[in-house]
Amino acid sequence: MPDASPLTLDSVSVLLVWTAIAIYALAFIAYAVDLARRGAVAVDAKDAAAKIARERELVAAGGAGGGSRVGIIEQMRAQETASEEALNAPVGKRARLVWARIGTSLTVLGFLFHLGGDVTRGIAAGRVPWSNMYEFALTGTLLIVAVYLGVLFRYDLRFLGTFITGLVVVLLGGTAIWFYTDIVPLMDPLKSVWLVIHVFVASLATALFALAFGLSVLQLMQARRETRIAALAKAEGGASGTAKTGPGFLKTLPSAEALESLAYRFAILGFIFWTFTLIAGSIWANDAWGRYWGFDTKEVWTFVIWVLYAGYIHARATRGWRGSRSAWLSIIGFTAVIFNFTIVNMFFKGLHAYSGLN
Amino acid sequence: MTDDVTDPLRPSDHADSPAPDASTGGAAGGGALGVVGWLRWGWRQLTSMRTALVLLLLLAIAAVPGSLVPQRSADPNGVRQYFVDNADLAPVLDKLSLFDVYTSPWFSAIYILLFVSLVGCVIPRTKHHYKAMRAQPPRTPARLARLDAHRSEILEFQDDTDAAAAAATAIEAAQQQLRKAGYRVARYDGATSLSVSAERGYLRETGNLVFHAALVGVLLAVGIGGGFTYTGQTVIIEGRTWVNTMLDYTSFNPGRFVDEDALQPYALTLDEFSLSYVTPGAKGAGQAGDFVAHLTTQFPDADAEAGEVRVNHPLQIAGDKVYLMGNGYAPTITIRNSDGDVVFSESVPFLPQDNNMTSQGVVKVPDGLREQVGLVGFFYPTAQELTNGAYTSVYGDLEYPMLTFWVYAGDLGIDGGVPKSVYTLDPSEMTQLAGGDSGTDSLELKPGDTVDLPDGLGTITFENETPEAAGFQDSVKRYVSLSIHRDAAATWVLVFAVLATAGLLAALFVPRRRMWVKATRQGHTVHLEYAGLARGEDPALDGALEQFAQRHLASLADPAPAGEPPTKPESTPDVD
Numbered sequence: 057m058p059d060a061s062p063l064t065l066d067s068v069s070v071l072l073v074w075t076a077i078a079i080y081a082l083a084f085i086a087y088a089v090d091l092a093r094r095g096a097v098a099v100d101a102k103d104a105a106a107k108i109a110r111e112r113e114l115v116a117a118g119g120a121g122g123g124s125r126v127g128i129i130e131q132m133r134a135q136e137t138a139s140e141e142a143l144n145a146p147v148g149k150r151a152r153l154v155w156a157r158i159g160t161s162l163t164v165l166g167f168l169f170h171l172g173g174d175v176t177r178g179i180a181a182g183r184v185p186w187s188n189m190y191e192f193a194l195t196g197t198l199l200i201v202a203v204y205l206g207v208l209f210r211y212d213l214r215f216l217g218t219f220i221t222g223l224v225v226v227l228l229g230g231t232a233i234w235f236y237t238d239i240v241p242l243m244d245p246l247k248s249v250w251l252v253i254h255v256f257v258a259s260l261a262t263a264l265f266a267l268a269f270g271l272s273v274l275q276l277m278q279a280r281r282e283t284r285i286a287a288l289a290k291a292e293g294g295a296s297g298t299a300k301t302g303p304g305f306l307k308t309l310p311s312a313e314a315l316e317s318l319a320y321r322f323a324i325l326g327f328i329f330w331t332f333t334l335i336a337g338s339i340w341a342n343d344a345w346g347r348y349w350g351f352d353t354k355e356v357w358t359f360v361i362w363v364l365y366a367g368y369i370h371a372r373a374t375r376g377w378r379g380s381r382s383a384w385l386s387i388i389g390f391t392a393v394i395f396n397f398t399i400v401n402m403f404f405k406g407l408h409a410y411s412g413l414n
Numbered sequence: 415m416t417d418d419v420t421d422p423l424r425p426s427d428h429a430d431s432p433a434p435d436a437s438t439g440g441a442a443g444g445g446a447l448g449v450v451g452w453l454r455w456g457w458r459q460l461t462s463m464r465t466a467l468v469l470l471l472l473l474a475i476a477a478v479p480g481s482l483v484p485q486r487s488a489d490p491n492g493v494r495q496y497f498v499d500n501a502d503l504a505p506v507l508d509k510l511s512l513f514d515v516y517t518s519p520w521f522s523a524i525y526i527l528l529f530v531s532l533v534g535c536v537i538p539r540t541k542h543h544y545k546a547m548r549a550q551p552p553r554t555p556a557r558l559a560r561l562d563a564h565r566s567e568i569l570e571f572q573d574d575t576d577a578a579a580a581a582a583t584a585i586e587a588a589q590q591q592l593r594k595a596g597y598r599v600a601r602y603d604g605a606t607s608l609s610v611s612a613e614r615g616y617l618r619e620t621g622n623l624v625f626h627a628a629l630v631g632v633l634l635a636v637g638i639g640g641g642f643t644y645t646g647q648t649v650i651i652e653g654r655t656w657v658n659t660m661l662d663y664t665s666f667n668p669g670r671f672v673d674e675d676a677l678q679p680y681a682l683t684l685d686e687f688s689l690s691y692v693t694p695g696a697k698g699a700g701q702a703g704d705f706v707a708h709l710t711t712q713f714p715d716a717d718a719e720a721g722e723v724r725v726n727h728p729l730q731i732a733g734d735k736v737y738l739m740g741n742g743y744a745p746t747i748t749i750r751n752s753d754g755d756v757v758f759s760e761s762v763p764f765l766p767q768d769n770n771m772t773s774q775g776v777v778k779v780p781d782g783l784r785e786q787v788g789l790v791g792f793f794y795p796t797a798q799e800l801t802n803g804a805y806t807s808v809y810g811d812l813e814y815p816m817l818t819f820w821v822y823a824g825d826l827g828i829d830g831g832v833p834k835s836v837y838t839l840d841p842s843e844m845t846q847l848a849g850g851d852s853g854t855d856s857l858e859l860k861p862g863d864t865v866d867l868p869d870g871l872g873t874i875t876f877e878n879e880t881p882e883a884a885g886f887q888d889s890v891k892r893y894v895s896l897s898i899h900r901d902a903a904a905t906w907v908l909v910f911a912v913l914a915t916a917g918l919l920a921a922l923f924v925p926r927r928r929m930w931v932k933a934t935r936q937g938h939t940v941h942l943e944y945a946g947l948a949r950g951e952d953p954a955l956d957g958a959l960e961q962f963a964q965r966h967l968a969s970l971a972d973p974a975p976a977g978e979p980p981t982k983p984e985s986t987p988d989v990d
């Protein structure tokens with residue numbers, strides 16, 4: 057914690073950051089309520105769909121059918137088609153999910169405080185606010201939220217809200233508690249334009265990988281649900297059973313395949329930025345340390361992550377690997393990103409000793 | 415549908431390739447394979463998607479240990495320390511090359527296999543792609559409604575001739591518009607239906623091939639360029655001159671093809687090393703920065719020039735780059751024997767041990783004294799006494815400099831001809847005369863002080879470089895350690911890396927798609943169909959088709975073409 061006594065710009069920054077954390081925590085709760093309620097909404101929708109289908113069936117069979125059961129596979133497909141449309145719906149035409157709206161509003165509010173905290177920190181320090189671990193986490197989480205909010209304009213990804221706000225609360229909270237560092241002048245190696253570029257691009261890549269990760273996790277859950285439903289359909293001959301097939305909100309999400317292709321889109325964007333991070337880092341290392349590559353711990357991990365995502369991209373194009381297996385690679389890749397940022401920074405020895413922690 | 419010539423070639427286990435069936439699966443379809451068969455089978459395995467994937471994952475895993483265990487290349491001192499701390503484990507790890515992970519046989523095996531696989535994969539694909547770029551877009555499929563994106567319109571006309579003319583105009587227009595939009599087009603006309611087939615996005619495959627080939631380029635640049643690369647280290651004390659010859663380097667690592675006798679003849683003189691400190695009281699107090707080595711550079715038969723080396727800003731000279739790697743203090747020490755004759759007078763670089771520049775150095779006096787004498791010194795730029803009587807430095811600048819020595823006499827062990835580090839003293843054949851457990855206090859000197867060596871050996875002086883100045887600010891010389899590099903590879907590596915990135919951008923974001931426009935005439939109506947097919951990831955396909963169809967229809971509605979304007983098109987909603 058900084059000295060509390062005089063109200064310096066930096067202590068204002070800290071205050072803003074804590075406020076942002078609190079608001080994000082509220083957003084997290086709202087989004088969680090939304091997910092919980094989606095299950096119920098889905099049930100209503102299912103009943104409605106069943107009703108329509110029943111009527112259709114009656115019409116088709118000239119009233120003679122009498123069968124009132126809708127195949128659960130068809131039901132699931134119908135839900136998924138609807139969910140995919142909802143995913144791509146323009147901002148004005150989205151489902152009125154009250155709690156999701158509250159969640160998004162709170163996230164925007166939290167983002168504004170967060171942005172304020174980040175900018176005041178930068179002004180207080182007189183440089184870009186990503187020069188030590190505290191500031192990097194501050195800006196990195198800011199970008200995660202920014203990318204999430206930005207993507208919302210294009211896709212209705214509010215079902216990822218719990219994951220994003222949860223992740224940010226944990227990272228930002230942990231950062232504010234454990235990583236706070238006073239503002240000190242930059243060490244010589246950090247005085248470089250590459251600090252501005254390299255670190256910023258790395259944060260951007262991280263944000264995109266985070267979204268891909270969230271989607272890959274959902275993809276796996278959805279794939280499991282789809283398998284279960286398929287099994288159920290086989291067992292019951294297509295009757296809609298009441299057996300549990302997974303968390304209720306999954307019913308309101310697009311198919312595993314659609315989630316996968318969305319995850320892939322974010323992952324390849326992230327991969328491009330990561331490639332750029334790698335190159336920019338090498339150029340900087342060549343200026344600062346006299347070699348562009350030396351398998352320093354941080355370099356090793358940047359490389360490992362790059363190769364993992366290259367593997368993920370390949371897996372998506374390899375028969376037998378597309379689908380759940382490749383999703384695991386996206387998950388492992390993001391785990392490595394987080395590991396690189398936390399554990400490697402804190403405990404591994406190397407030239408990148410700029411965390412500002414002792 | 416990967417049998418079209420214009421489709422990129424993919425290994426057989428690619429997700430888009432047709433699944434293997436009994437007739438094409440297996441190596442040679444039963445029976446004896448023979449040597450060639452086996453070789454072909456092995457090659458196919460090696461260049462399969464699955465192998466590439468497994469090798470990539472192996473590469474990622476194999477790289478990790480190098481971040482857990484110190485590496486000789488990045489952290490030689492760490493390795494030495496590891497051997498001390500884990501005497502049992504270290505030799506085992508060493509056998510497994512875990513201190514040289516990135517040059518180890520197993521790591522090399524993985525990436526060499528990966529690159530062999532890559533080359534084996536890329537060459538046939540490049541050939542195929544070369545042909546594909548010259549081929550025509552494929553025939554218009556019979557049933558367009560089955561494709562990923564589809565849309566149709568029915569146009570009505572007064573009579574059959576009008577309809578025929580309109581169909582021809584529509585396809586003609588579609589062909590032109592598609593070509594303008596960057597598609598390669600081909601006409602496939604039948605008796606009643608005219609169609610244009612269009613394909614775009616060959617750049618996607620080109621990008622993919624460029625990317626993979628550029629990776630090979632990076633590897634080759636590193637491998638070959640490394641042979642012409644050297645790095646050398648040296649130390650220059652303020653006021654001294656260093657000459658670019660093998661003699662003057664403290665260490666030198668040449669690549670295989672470097673001619674050590676052909677180094678560029680230039681000299682560097684360190685005029686001054688300047689830096690600044692965060693003042694006490696401020697946040698980050700004592701932190702040093704703004705390091706600048708002010709140099710004079712000199713070529714034979716040329717005027718001297720001023721040069722500077724700063725962190726992040728190496729000095730470029732004669733194709734070399736000079737980097738600032740470290741700095742420290744080099745106290746000037748004069749030792750006289752009991753007769754008062756000078757037997758040693760040098761500025762000795764001391765190695766910094768902490769952030770406040772507590773530094774350690776060694777003085778060896780092989781001749782001129784009664785015995786060989788070695789001194790292990792500690793230098794504190796701003797000394798403060800600890801409660802146990804020892805000193806520590808509390809600030810990096812020269813506020814209250816203090817130099818202390820332990821003194822040893824006996825055999826320095828340097829006569830045997832084995833080179834010894836100037837920074838370490840081996841006291842095993844010596845007796846300690848001062849400091850430590852010797853019973854005599856260690857020697858303590860401030861700049862300008864002269865004290866007696868123990869046992870009446872003589873005297874030692876810590877020279878003050880600016881005796882007439884009021885404070886100690888410039889009382890001790892500083893030195894810089896420089897690293898001099900010639901890197902023949904770096905530029906090429908960068909070129910290939912940029913090429914790879916450009917290729918990657920194209921490979922990932924250029925959509926590859928086909929489009930067809932077909933006009934089928936039936937009496938006085940024309941059935942216009944638009945269809946699109948994604949070849950690879952293409953989220954924008956639907957939008958693109960819709961946009962094209964609208965633009966195309968709008969252009970038809972324009973009165974420009976001959977014949978009657980079509981009556982209001984009736985849109986049939988797409989059931990798909």
Ligand code: HEM
Nearest residue numbers: 366369373461462463466528531532535621622625629921
């Ligand atoms: C150094 C090792 C390799 C790396 C880092 C790497 C990386 C990548 C990346 C990032 C992509 C996605 C971009 C694109 O589509 O062009 C890709 C695609 C591809 N790679 Fe590699 N690759 C490597 C080795 C190989 C090998 C050995 C093969 C041959 C078996 C191969 C075959 C392919 C194919 C066919 C694609 C296109 C996938 C698709 O159709 O979407 N790659 N690779």
